[in-house]
Amino acid sequence: MRKKSQIRIGIDARFFGPKQKGLGRYVQKLVENLEKVDLNNKYIIFLRKENWHEYKPINPNFKKVLADYQWYSLKEQIFMPFKISQAKIDLMHFPHFNVPIFYFKPFIITIHDLILKRFPTSRASTLSPFLYLLKNLAYKIVIFSAVKRAKKIIAVSNYTKNDILKYFKVKHEKIEVIYEGVSLRAASRVLGSATKKQYLLYVGNAYPHKNLERLILAFNKLVKDYQMDLQLVLVGELDYFYKRLKKFVHCSLFTVHSNIIFADFVPDKKLITLYQNASAYVFPSLYEGFGLPPLEAMAHGLPVVCSNSSCLPEILGKSAVYFNPENVNDMAKKIQQVLEDKKLQKKIINQGFKVIKKYSWFKMAQEIMKVYSLWGLSPKDML
Numbered sequence: 001m002r003k004k005s006q007i008r009i010g011i012d013a014r015f016f017g018p019k020q021k022g023l024g025r026y027v028q029k030l031v032e033n034l035e036k037v038d039l040n041n042k043y044i045i046f047l048r049k050e051n052w053h054e055y056k057p058i059n060p061n062f063k064k065v066l067a068d069y070q071w072y073s074l075k076e077q078i079f080m081p082f083k084i085s086q087a088k089i090d091l092m093h094f095p096h097f098n099v100p101i102f103y104f105k106p107f108i109i110t111i112h113d114l115i116l117k118r119f120p121t122s123r124a125s126t127l128s129p130f131l132y133l134l135k136n137l138a139y140k141i142v143i144f145s146a147v148k149r150a151k152k153i154i155a156v157s158n159y160t161k162n163d164i165l166k167y168f169k170v171k172h173e174k175i176e177v178i179y180e181g182v183s184l185r186a187a188s189r190v191l192g193s194a195t196k197k198q199y200l201l202y203v204g205n206a207y208p209h210k211n212l213e214r215l216i217l218a219f220n221k222l223v224k225d226y227q228m229d230l231q232l233v234l235v236g237e238l239d240y241f242y243k244r245l246k247k248f249v250h251c252s253l254f255t256v257h258s259n260i261i262f263a264d265f266v267p268d269k270k271l272i273t274l275y276q277n278a279s280a281y282v283f284p285s286l287y288e289g290f291g292l293p294p295l296e297a298m299a300h301g302l303p304v305v306c307s308n309s310s311c312l313p314e315i316l317g318k319s320a321v322y323f324n325p326e327n328v329n330d331m332a333k334k335i336q337q338v339l340e341d342k343k344l345q346k347k348i349i350n351q352g353f354k355v356i357k358k359y360s361w362f363k364m365a366q367e368i369m370k371v372y373s374l375w376g377l378s379p380k381d382m383l
Contacts, residue, residue, distance in 0.1 A: 009372050010044045010089035012080075014067060015096065016051045018268060019237070021205055022292050023112065026156075026180060027095050028055075033181075033365030035059035041372065044087045046080075072098055072135075091151075091372060097139075099146035108152040108371060113289030114163045116143075119209045144168070152371055154178050156290040159311035178368060179315075181361030182295040197259070199231035200335065201278035201302070203271065204285075204293050206234075206241035211284040211307070211325050213248055216260065218284075218331040223256045226336055230259065233274060237265040275300035280338050280345075283307060284325050291315045295359060298352030303345045305331075305338050315359075319351040 013031055015023045031045055035058055046067040047055060057064060067083045069075040081103040084092055092107040099109060116139050147153060147168045153175045155161035161175045200219065206212050212234070219232045236242055242262060249257050266274065275281075281297035283306045291312045294304045298319060306312055307325035321344070323334040338344060 006041055007090040008042045008088060010084055010087060010092040012094045013045045014048045016047060017054045023096060029181060029361040030365060033361045035062055037365045038369045044089060097143040097146050101142060101145045106151050109146050109150045110154040111160060111164055112156050113160055114167060115209055115287055117167055118287055152176060156180050157311040157314055159314055160289045176371060178364055179359055180290050180292055181364045182299050182356050182359045184299055197229055197231045198279040199233050200280055200282050201233050201274060202282055203235040205236050206245045209286045211286045212245055214328050215282060215284040216249060217328045220256050221332040222336060231261060233261045233263055235263045235266050275302060278302055280305055282335060286325050288312055295356055299356050301349055303338050303348050305335050317355050319348055319355040
């Protein structure tokens with residue numbers, strides 16, 4: 001059997017790093033683990049100025065290239081194809097749907113979710129309604145083009161794969177389901193030492209589909225109706241959406257607004273402390289493509305109370321207590337149940353440790369490398 005041909009693979013890593021939330025972590029872990037699993041192919045990693053220094057290649061086959069173009073911009077559409085062409089890429093991986101429509105060489109894409117298809121609302125944008133309509137139209141054109149022209153589509157869950165099949169006429173075998181990973185940690189939790197009270201934790205952004213307004217209503221019910229001495233800590237950069245949520249809290253005459261802590265962006269090292277001292281992790285999202293945050297909470301030994309929507313039962317299995325995300329009473333009741341039932345807590349924490357072993361960034365990189373390599377094989381290589 002002949003040695004496999006070496007191919008030049010490009011990865012659009014402009015989202016690289018924790019500040020870009022779930023997508024940024026996906027890109028970071030993909031690149032870092034590909035360095036470990038692929039010692040044959042050459043990789044060109046495209047970065048922006050703001051994350052250029054966050055990535056330091058270890059594998060000599062990995063090289064950084066500056067592509068300082070804002071996501072979803074006209075510059076991205078015009079200049080990114082030239083930048084990729086200059087690097088003489090054989091196969092490009094776009095780990096998001098934003099593939100330039102004038103890029104005509106072979107590529108694969110990762111589709112994490114179809115939120116803009118499922119939740120097309122101007123509340124999810126800082127733009128005016130008219131500009132949002134234009135942006136949504138551009139999104140539809142770009143993602144339609146990307147899905148149709150991709151050599152392969154990586155979906156992060158079966159739920160996402162089924163969504164792609166529902167909205168786009170593509171062949172079933174064109175889509176490969178490759179789960180994301182989670183970093184395994186030895187959890188050591190000391191309840192209540194980080195704040196004066198027990199607290200619920202949420203880590204993530206505040207986009208409308210994250211359903212944080214209902215979480216706040218459920219929290220208000222827990223404190224007022226159930227008389228629970230409790231805090232809610234929301235971790236996420238204080239962007240437009242978090243500021244809008246903060247205004248909702250202060251303008252809704254909640255008596256518990258002082259018990260709600262907007263922690264802003266928290267670096268990973270400090271975030272570990274918040275995980276270790278929380279009483280429970282709550283994830284009220286209406287729609288997810290994979291659901292990484294609750295898995296990360298489980299890796300820290302936290303009991304998870306979670307929405308029963310979209311992919312979450314597929315990914316989390318029996319390791320969480322589920323609620324209807326559109327029912328505030330059900331959400332509050334399930335949170336109370338987990339906080340007060342120590343046996344239940346122990347059960348889902350132990351189940352969580354079992355579930356997270358299914359999800360490995362290293363395994364994800366291995367499976368994605370196979371997609372790259374199979375594409376790059378010539379007929380001679382397969383003899």
